[in-house]
Amino acid sequence: MSDRADATDEGTPDEGATDDTGTPGVAGRTVLIAGVTSASGRAATLALIAAGAVVVAAGRDAEKLSPLAALGARTETVDLTSESEVTALADRLHDDGVRIHGLLHLVGGWRGGGGLAGQSEADYRALEHSFTALRHVSRAFDGDLRASTAGRLAIVSSSAVARPLAGGANYAAVKAASEAWTRAVAQGYAKAARDAGEPLRTAAVIIRVTALAGLEERLAATVAGLWDADAPTLNDTTLDNSTLDLGTS
Numbered sequence: 001m002s003d004r005a006d007a008t009d010e011g012t013p014d015e016g017a018t019d020d021t022g023t024p025g026v027a028g029r030t031v032l033i034a035g036v037t038s039a040s041g042r043a044a045t046l047a048l049i050a051a052g053a054v055v056v057a058a059g060r061d062a063e064k065l066s067p068l069a070a071l072g073a074r075t076e077t078v079d080l081t082s083e084s085e086v087t088a089l090a091d092r093l094h095d096d097g098v099r100i101h102g103l104l105h106l107v108g109g110w111r112g113g114g115g116l117a118g119q120s121e122a123d124y125r126a127l128e129h130s131f132t133a134l135r136h137v138s139r140a141f142d143g144d145l146r147a148s149t150a151g152r153l154a155i156v157s158s159s160a161v162a163r164p165l166a167g168g169a170n171y172a173a174v175k176a177a178s179e180a181w182t183r184a185v186a187q188g189y190a191k192a193a194r195d196a197g198e199p200l201r202t203a204a205v206i207i208r209v210t211a212l213a214g215l216e217e218r219l220a221a222t223v224a225g226l227w228d229a230d231a232p233t234l235n236d237t238t239l240d241n242s243t244l245d246l247g248t249s
Helices: 039-052 062-070 084-093 121-142 142-145 164-198 217-230
Strands: 030-034 053-061 074-077 102-105 152-158 203-209 237-239
Touching: 030 039, 030 121, 039 062, 053 062, 062 074, 062 152, 062 203, 074 084, 084 121, 102 121, 102 142, 102 217, 121 142, 121 164, 142 164, 142 203, 164 203, 203 217
Parallel strands: 030 053, 030 102, 053 074, 102 152, 152 203, 203 237
Antiparallel strands: none
């Protein structure tokens, strides 16, 4: 189910990090935010709309999506862990003439503590929903991102991947899997461009943070800024987890 608000995809073409007018940035491009109802999702929605982007805000709770529609986002109520629902979302957008130029994956959550003995199967399965959703949305919109002349896929990960602790083993394992998937997507983008003899225009990026609390606006600015850098510079990189700039770690 969707709430289109007043936002529609204007179909602005991109070239590298610029559109046909030669203007860099995200303006005129459509960005899907998966798992958007957190504070980070709201901040990203605000930043992207302020920069001139069209935002499709996707989540499972229609009531929590309503404030984002009020900001000007098109909202889509969807279970992102359901392959069939995500496929239906892609079909619905395509039927409306909407193509996605950016995908921001924010589906997440935390369960942990109690050392290794405390890493229950129930907690792992709950955390695994984030990785499942990433696999579904990245596949469903792979064609859109590859077709865009400035496609961007970004996930938010955790510094726990670099230094996992026993009490957060489930969490770190899911984040590590998500990073591996994203890097594989990045390799696919590079290979497809190389095989076609074309410049790389689409990039997959990992943004690592220690904790998101208090960093929501900086994260949002980083996401909006992904279109200010060229795809070859960004693809298969991990952005700095403390400064949230476009340097690599």
